[in-house]
Amino acid sequence: MNNQIDNKGFYGEFGGAYIPELLRRNLDELENAYLDILESENFKSEYARLLDNYVGRPTPLTYATNLSAKYKTQVYLKREDLTHTGAHKINNTIGQILVAKHLGKKRIIAETGAGQHGVATATVCALFGLECVVHMGALDVERQAPNVARMKMLGATVIPSTSGNQTLKDATNEAIRDWIANPHSFYLIGSVVGPHPYPDMVSRLQSIISEEIKKQLVTEQGRENPDCIIACVGGGSNAAGAFYHYIDDKEVKLIAVEAAGKGIDSSETAATITIGTTGFIHGSKTLLMQDDDGQIIEPYSISAGLDYPGVGPVHAHLAKTGRVKYISATDDDALKAAKDLALNEGIIPALESAHALAALDKIQFKKDEVVVVIVSGRGDKDMETYMTHLEL
Amino acid sequence: MNRIDSLFQNKKQDILSIYFPAGYPNLNDTVPNLELLQKAGVDMVEIGIPFSDPLADGPAIQAAAKQALDNGMKLRLLLEQLKSVRKTVDIPLVLMGYWNTIYNYGVENFLKECENIGIDGLIVPDLPLDEFELHYKSEFEKYGVYNVLLACPETEEKRLQKLISSTQGFLYLVSSSATTGGSMKVNEKQNTYFDRIKQIESPSLIGFGINNKESFEYACQYADGAIIGTAFIKALEKNEAKSFINSIK
Numbered sequence: 001m002n003n004q005i006d007n008k009g010f011y012g013e014f015g016g017a018y019i020p021e022l023l024r025r026n027l028d029e030l031e032n033a034y035l036d037i038l039e040s041e042n043f044k045s046e047y048a049r050l051l052d053n054y055v056g057r058p059t060p061l062t063y064a065t066n067l068s069a070k071y072k073t074q075v076y077l078k079r080e081d082l083t084h085t086g087a088h089k090i091n092n093t094i095g096q097i098l099v100a101k102h103l104g105k106k107r108i109i110a111e112t113g114a115g116q117h118g119v120a121t122a123t124v125c126a127l128f129g130l131e132c133v134v135h136m137g138a139l140d141v142e143r144q145a146p147n148v149a150r151m152k153m154l155g156a157t158v159i160p161s162t163s164g165n166q167t168l169k170d171a172t173n174e175a176i177r178d179w180i181a182n183p184h185s186f187y188l189i190g191s192v193v194g195p196h197p198y199p200d201m202v203s204r205l206q207s208i209i210s211e212e213i214k215k216q217l218v219t220e221q222g223r224e225n226p227d228c229i230i231a232c233v234g235g236g237s238n239a240a241g242a243f244y245h246y247i248d249d250k251e252v253k254l255i256a257v258e259a260a261g262k263g264i265d266s267s268e269t270a271a272t273i274t275i276g277t278t279g280f281i282h283g284s285k286t287l288l289m290q291d292d293d294g295q296i297i298e299p300y301s302i303s304a305g306l307d308y309p310g311v312g313p314v315h316a317h318l319a320k321t322g323r324v325k326y327i328s329a330t331d332d333d334a335l336k337a338a339k340d341l342a343l344n345e346g347i348i349p350a351l352e353s354a355h356a357l358a359a360l361d362k363i364q365f366k367k368d369e370v371v372v373v374i375v376s377g378r379g380d381k382d383m384e385t386y387m388t389h390l391e392l
Numbered sequence: 393m394n395r396i397d398s399l400f401q402n403k404k405q406d407i408l409s410i411y412f413p414a415g416y417p418n419l420n421d422t423v424p425n426l427e428l429l430q431k432a433g434v435d436m437v438e439i440g441i442p443f444s445d446p447l448a449d450g451p452a453i454q455a456a457a458k459q460a461l462d463n464g465m466k467l468r469l470l471l472e473q474l475k476s477v478r479k480t481v482d483i484p485l486v487l488m489g490y491w492n493t494i495y496n497y498g499v500e501n502f503l504k505e506c507e508n509i510g511i512d513g514l515i516v517p518d519l520p521l522d523e524f525e526l527h528y529k530s531e532f533e534k535y536g537v538y539n540v541l542l543a544c545p546e547t548e549e550k551r552l553q554k555l556i557s558s559t560q561g562f563l564y565l566v567s568s569s570a571t572t573g574g575s576m577k578v579n580e581k582q583n584t585y586f587d588r589i590k591q592i593e594s595p596s597l598i599g600f601g602i603n604n605k606e607s608f609e610y611a612c613q614y615a616d617g618a619i620i621g622t623a624f625i626k627a628l629e630k631n632e633a634k635s636f637i638n639s640i641k
Contacts, residue, residue, distance in 0.1 A: 008522075018491055020448040020517040021555070022566060025546045163454050169445065176447055181570045183546050280492040280518065281445065293466040294496030295444040 004247065004317065009196025010285075011317035017195035019283040022180045026187075029103065031197045037102045038095070038204055050094050051208065054127070055084045057091075061216040061372070066344035073365035076226070076372045078213055080238060081349060087377030088206060088238045089120040089190060095205035096188045097124040105186035107131040111175035113140060113168030114304030115147025116377065117190030122156035132156035133185075135174040137167040140304065147381060165298045169309055172282050191235025192312030195283030199240075199312050206241025213372055214245055226370040228253040228363075232356040233326070234270070234306035236315045238376040243324060253325070255363070256315065257355045259301035260328035270299035271328040272311040273319045281310040287319070302331035302385060303351035305377075329358035335389050337361065338379065350377035351385060395484035395512045396538060396561035399435055400595040400616060407617025408433075408608070408640060409597055410624050411488065413440035413456045414473070415465030417628055422473045425633070426481045432637040434483065438515060438619065439474075441467055441489030448517040450573030452622045467497050471505045478510040486540065486561075488515040499528060503535040513538030513561045521558055532560075545569055545585040552588070562595035565615060567602065573622035574601045586614045608640050 009015050009031075017027055037043050051057040059082050064075040080088040100108060108130050112118030118134040125132035134151055138160035141148055151158050159178075164170035172194075179187045192199040192206075214224040229246060231239035233256040246252045261269035269275065276287035281296060288310040289297040301307040318324040329337070338354035341347050349357060353376045365371060379386065386392060399407065410429050414422045422439065429437050442457040442465050449457070467489075477485070487506065494502050494516065506514070514537055519528075524539055532539050538560035543552055546569055556563055568574065568582060589596065590613075598611040599619030611618035620640065627636035 016520070016523065018518045018520060018523070021542045021547065022448065022517075022544045022569065024551065025548060163451060164444065164458070173445055173447060177450070177571045180448070181574075183569050277496075279496060280490070282447075283518070290492070290496065292496075293468070294493035295461060296492070 004314070005200045009200065011314050012320060014284070014286050014313035014316040015196055015199060016285050017283055018280045018285060019195045020180070023176070026179065026183055027195055033103060034099060034197050034201050037099050038201070043098055043102070046098055047095055051091070055090050055094060056082060057208065058212045058216070059083055061213060061220065063220070064345050067341070067360065070344065071360050071365060072367055073369045073371055075360065076220070076370065077345070077347070078209060078242065078372055078374045080209065081347070081353070081375045081378035085120050085123055086380060087116045087120070087350065088209065088241065089117045090123065091208050091241065092190065092202050092205045092237060093117070093120040093124045093188060096201070097128055097130070099201070100130070100186035100188065101128060103186065105130070105184070107133065107182065107185040108188050109133050109135070109175050109178045109182070109185050110188045111135050111168065111171040111190060113137070113171065113307065114381065115140070115144040115151065116305060116381065118156070118158070119147055119150045119154070121188050121190070122151040122154035125156065126154045133178065134158050135161050135171040135178065137161045137165070137171045139166040140168070140171070144304065144381070167298065168307065169296065169298065176282065191237040192240045192314055193235045193282055193284060193308070193310060199284065199314055202237055203240040203244060203314060206237050207244035209238065209241035209374065210243065210245035213242070217370070221370055225249050225252050226372045228255060228365070228369060228371045229374070230255045230257065230356050230359045230371065231374040232257050232306065232352050232376060233273070233311060233315060234259065234308045234352065235310070236312040238374055240312060240314055242374045243318070247323060254323065255359055256324050256326050257359050258326060258328040259303055259306035259355055260330045261300040261302070263330055264328055268300035270301040270307045272299070272309065273315060273326040274328055276311070284310070284313050286310050286313040287316040302334065303355065305350070305352040306355065327359060327362060329355045329362070333358035333361070338386065339390055347375065348379035349375050350379050351382045352376055394536065394538060394561065395482070396436070396486070399484050400562060403435065405616060406612050407435045407597060409436040409438060409617065409619040410434050410637070411438040411440060411619060411621035412625055412628060413442050413453065413460045414470040415442065415460035415463050416456050416625070417459065419463040419465060420473070422470065423477055425628070426477060426485070428633055429637065430481050430483050432634055433641055434637060435617065436484040436486065438486045438488045439470070441470060441487055441493055443490040443493050446490060448571055450571040450622065452573040452625055456625045467493050471509065474509045484512045485510070486513040486515055487511055491516050491519045500531055503531055503537050506537045507535040511537060513540050515540045515542070515564060517542060521555070525558070540564055542566055545582070556592060556594055562597055562616070563592065564619070565589050565596050565598045567598050567600045567611065570600060572600050575603060590614045605640050
């Protein structure tokens with residue numbers, strides 16, 4: 001529909017599949033099958049059924065009364081925080097597990113940073129009785145103990161990645177290496193990153209977010225299109241899903257918010273599109289944070305879900321064409337926005353989503369504009385950070 | 393004539409190729425290592441361009457690459473180190489690295505430097521063949537640098553034939569479905585694969601998991617020779633490079 005990928009898996013100059021020959025057959029298998037599977041009636045009805053009665057979709061589009069008054073505009077919140085497991089990640093894992101099932105795979109590999117995608121993967125593996133192996137940076141395993149415990153309770157094996165900096169980037173390397181060593185496994189990637197066809201497949205699976213917004217706004221406002229949609233971007237899957245059905249509706253302003261960390265001019269940031277340059281990471285040509293020797297730089301953000309040194313190729317492309325405006329919010333901006341949402345609307349957002357909410361303070365809206373902010377996840381997992389920084 | 397072609401013309405079996413990352417174990421060890429390897433009778437060397445995220449490599453090579461980077465190794469510096477290498481080393485030299493580093497340097501400038509130095513070929517595991525043929529083949533040819541391709545047990549027959557006809561210099565046969573540094577698993581599936589690759593008439597070397605005389609000799613039954621990386625790096629660490637090579641030959 002609004003799929004801008006060409007037949008080789010490129011969004012403009014970005015994307016593709018820059019992978020070792022060792023993964024060629026696996027990717028060919030997936031590439032040859034994924035569209036047929038996603039478009040089959042079987043898949044569609046099973047996916048819809050699970051989203052409805054397992055994930056808890058459609059998620060509400062909540063009119064934020066107090067924020068609307070504060071910003072003198074009409075603010076709606078798309079409530080991905082209310083899904084089962086507490087974030088949009090589950091939309092993707094439900095879809096991919098069905099693809100894996102269609103391909104007859106028995107062992108599932110995933111990478112995870114903060115643990116949200118790992119939990120969402122362990123969840124669907126438990127549901128379908130499939131073996132689940134989650135690679136997670138050794139540092140993150142220490143920092144995210146509750147999510148590690150969740151994955152284990154759901155029956156997953158969590159393997160700490162001890163290479164490199166021991167965070168998401170390295171967990172992804174290890175997941176890909178696991179896939180090389182176990183070619184009959186299915187790699188269930190967590191965002192719109194990695195080699196083709198993953199960015200396209202994950203975008204399609206997350207497009208349920210914009211599909212629902214269109215329907216819900218008709219009820220709320222008598223029209224499908226808001227004036228503006230705001231989402232946060234790490235790898236970029238919730239943003240890709242939220243923008244998906246609006247890409248061709250040029251009158252809808254699309255705004256993506258990256259994590260500036262301690263500031264885009266500091267060396268501690270994760271604002272890939274703002275400061276990155278063209279390169280190759282995890283099999284994809286995209287914008288990434290690298291030094292002058294082409295070594296990939298470890299990003300920083302207070303939000304563990306946004307500190308990825310690359311970004312989905314679709315975002316590199318949408319930034320280049322100017323269709324989406326990419327801005328950034330610092331750690332402090334995000335903390336303030338999280339506190340604001342909690343106090344004004346009674347919703348504690350994930351730190352990732354707080355970056356999207358921070359944009360409300362940075363943009364001048366017209367009165368009566370309709371603004372949709374994606375609350376990609378709930379804040380339970382971030383309580384420790386909130387306790388430290390908000391002195392709770 | 394490209395030195396890789398000369399090697400395979402003159403030697404039909406037991407070709408020993410060694411891999412090590414540039415700037416390892418010490419920053420300025422690159423050229424002394426090459427001289428040592430030539431003196432020890434090694435037939436070809438693959439010099440690794442250290443990269444922060446080497447997807448096809450196992451923990452030992454990634455750790456060595458990280459140490460090289462911490463030592464201050466950069467692609468620019470490597471090319472500088474190699475400037476006069478042809479005064480003392482005349483065996484084929486191949487650079488092995490990941491596409492991001494080369495792309496970041498500038499592909500054409502990089503190839504030009506390779507020609508000036510006398511680099512015979514490149515192994516870039518994450519540069520897909522179709523991308524190479526579409527965008528870079530003519531530049532590689534212009535500077536006389538070979539693009540060496542990899543094949544693995546998962547490679548289907550039709551694809552294998554395509555790789556055989558498209559690779560330049562030799563075909564790098566990955567021994568098993570694994571990253572570097574494992575040990576070669578000899579099982580039934582492996583034997584089928586090895587029987588397949590034994591049929592390959594054009595130059596080929598087996599790599600990944602070759603770590604001693606026994607596995608080297610085993611691999612040599614199925615190809616023109618073999619490549620040793622991780623085991624050599626471990627020997628370098630222990631300052632036993634020379635005795636390790638002697639133990640293989």
